[in-house]
Amino acid sequence: MRQIAAELPVVEVTLLEDRALVVRRGVVELAVGRTQLRVDGVAPVLVDKTLNATLVPGAGESTEGLRLRNLQ
Structure with missing residues (x-):
């Protein structure tokens, strides 16, 4: 399996009473x-169930799936 690191900058932060919603965006060519x-620089208290990503295939391409895990 190929491994790559991505620099995805924070583009939006919403502060709540006991947590924060942090949105990072970027383009990664696979x-x-x-x-x-x-993705480096992510808080160590990240909760797996709140982890989200979007995979957008290019023209004429398809994807089999996307699996997200917090692997601290």
């Missing part, structure tokens, strides 16, 4: 096949 993407 080759065909399985890839493990690492």
Whole structure:
């Protein structure tokens, strides 16, 4: 499995009473096949159930799926 690191800047922060919603955005080009993407600088208290990502295939491409895990 190929592993890459991505620098995804914070573009939005919403502060709540006991937590924060932090949105990072960026474009990562992936080759065909399985890839493990690492996003550095994420809070160590990240809760897996709140982790979200969007995968947008290019023209004429398709995706099999996306699996998210917090691998601290």
